[in-house]
Amino acid sequence: MTVTEPLRLVVPATLVDARAATEKLMHLCDRFDAEDRALYGTAVMEWLVNVVKHSYRDAQGGHITICAVAGAEAIELIVEDTGRGIPPGKFEAAPAEVLFDSEDLAAVPESGMGLAIIKSVMDTVRYISDRGVNRLIAVRRWQR
């Protein structure tokens, strides 16, 4: 196994740039099988969209800093922003999987699945908001 150079991106906080950053990150993920690579990309996109829509509330001018290190055993991702962040306790309170009553059409969620997707895809994930910087640190092993 080899360790590749860290990928560092600073991108405007827009949905289009979130998509482009996700695509670049997915290029680092060739040690996943196709399904895990897709799920990892989805989880990354979930967080970047969360930053755009909720931390920056779609305001122009914000930036997102992304650093990813593809190590021998896992890929580590750090995402930083300087927006409002998410309300205290919300990240910790989010479920670790998407849960709903599949027999009840009205209960099927149309939104609010992002944090559960991130938690279920990543092996470890932490969110820290300190002195104006919001930071997500997520690690996912190549093999589970």
Add this chain to the structure above:
Amino acid sequence: MLLEEISEGDCLVVGLQETRLDAVIATSFRDALVERIDQGHRNIVLDLSQVGFMDSSGLGAVVYVMKHLGHKGRLHICGLTPAVMAVLKLTRMDRVLKTFESRQAAIAA
């Protein structure tokens, strides 16, 4: 966002001609499908065979369309790539969305 639309009897087949159904296009995709429903289409087949990436915004748009149809119509989905199916399974949406391997199977069901 590019949609291919074909009428097959009383069925409207909509093929999304995009490689990503994500937050960038989710709202316009949802609105386009809702417009078709509001025009009177009740039997819709959604072909996602060109889509290799989906996030929860895209998935939420599909769910919104399914709920908008409610019990007065049907939404059949076909052409799911392994990447998209993995997201459906992770979120358990494979239990509520009616999926088919081929467009013909989705039309005939």
